[in-house]
Amino acid sequence: NAGVTQTPKFRVLKTGQSMTLLCAQDMNHEYMYWYRQDPGMGLRLIHYSVGEGTTAKGEVPDGYNVSRLKKQNFLLGLESAAPSQTSVYFCASSWGDNEQFFGPGTRLTVL
Amino acid sequence: GENVEQHPSTLSVQEGDSAVIKCTYSDSASNYFPWYKQELGKGPQLIIDIRSNVGEKKDQRIAVTLNKTAKHFSLHITETQPEDSAVYFCACAAYTGGFKTIFGAGTRLFVKA
Numbered sequence: 001n002a003g004v005t006q007t008p009k010f011r012v013l014k015t016g017q018s019m020t021l022l023c024a025q026d027m028n029h030e031y032m033y034w035y036r037q038d039p040g041m042g043l044r045l046i047h048y049s050v051g052e053g054t055t056a057k058g059e060v061p062d063g064y065n066v067s068r069l070k071k072q073n074f075l076l077g078l079e080s081a082a083p084s085q086t087s088v089y090f091c092a093s094s095w096g097d098n099e100q101f102f103g104p105g106t107r108l109t110v111l
Numbered sequence: 112g113e114n115v116e117q118h119p120s121t122l123s124v125q126e127g128d129s130a131v132i133k134c135t136y137s138d139s140a141s142n143y144f145p146w147y148k149q150e151l152g153k154g155p156q157l158i159i160d161i162r163s164n165v166g167e168k169k170d171q172r173i174a175v176t177l178n179k180t181a182k183h184f185s186l187h188i189t190e191t192q193p194e195d196s197a198v199y200f201c202a203c204a205a206y207t208g209g210f211k212t213i214f215g216a217g218t219r220l221f222v223k224a
Contacts (some may be wrong), residue, residue, distance in 0.1 A: 004154075031210065040120070042153070042200055043214040045161030050210075058211065079175040090154050097143045 006091050006103035013081045013110045021076040021106050023091030029101070031094045032074035033058075033065060036087040037105075043090065049074055058101050081110045113138040117201050117215030123222050124191050132218045134201035135183040141203035143210070144177055144184050149198045149217075156197075161185070191222045 007022045023032065030051050035043040035058075045058030049068040063085060065077045074093075078085060088107050092100040117134045122128050142163040147155035154174075159176045161168045161184065168175050172191075177184040184203075189196055198219050203211040 018151040033212070035214075040216060042117075043202075045211060045213070053134075059213070077117065092154075094210075097204050097206065099145065099157040099160065100155075100212065102147075102156070104152075104154055 001029065002031065004091055004101050004103035006089075008106060009104070009109050011109070013078075013108065015082060015110060017081050018079050019078070019081065019108075020078075021089055021091075022078070023074045023093075023103060024072055024090040025074075025091075025101070026072065027093060028071070028103065029093035029095055030071075031096060031100075032068065033094075033100065034064070034074065034076045034093045035090045035092065036085075036095055037090060038087050044095050045090075046076065053105075083110045086110045113203075113213050114200060115203055115215040118217060120216065121219045121221075123221040123223065125192060126191060128191055130186075130188045130191055130195070130220055130222075132186045132199055132201065132220075134181060134185070134203075134215050134224070136203045136213070137182070138203065138205050138213070139182065140205040140207075140209050142206070143204040143212075144175070145202050145204075145212075146173075146175060146186050147200045147202065147214075149200065151197075155200055171210075190222075191220075193222050193224050196220055196222045196224075197223060 029097040145160035
């Protein structure tokens with residue numbers, strides 16, 4: 001099993017550009033999450049999903065959109081990137097309120 | 112909103128000593144308290160967790176204690192080893208139609224050989 005995978009691993013964007021981060025899991029988990037990690041601030045929840053076709057806002061949802069069209073995939077979109085969105089993005093999945101399994105992260109720089 | 116405070120932000124210990132990291136939380140509805148370890152360049156990985164109906168849990172050199180009345184929980188690592196050096200995150204989760212997890216800011220642990 002690959003666990004949780006994220007694509008791409010690194011990306012540099014210019015302000016105003018758009019992009020989509022892809023997260024895939026092969027553990028048949030119902031729950032999936034997107035976090036951003038900034039120095040000194042830990043992990044902050046952007047959006048999460050409790051099942052295929054459902055999404056919900058986390059702590060810092062502004063400027064991001066998500067979709068969960070298939071159970072195994074959770075997409076994070078930035079419609080118009082801003083320098084404040086420079087961060088490391090982690091996807092995770094879980095069975096309900098149990099252990100979350102994290103992907104390796106995507107390092108995004110917005111110039 | 113809900114938050115989790117974690118202390119200290121940095122901790123340096125000598126190999127073989129114990130390390131203690133403490134967290135306090137604000138949401139009284141929280142009922143799941145995991146601890147994650149993050150090594151450089153990797154995603155966090157669960158090392159131990161505790162639920163609100165249990166006061167203490169131990170797994171070899173790692174233990175977690177929970178005081179729901181005071182809304183705080185702690186991670187204890189005994190007989191520390193250099194490979195314990197990493198960033199540790201506490202977290203708490205409450206059911207809100209789904210389980211929303213809030214993480215602490217992290218503790219960078221250095222174990223000196």
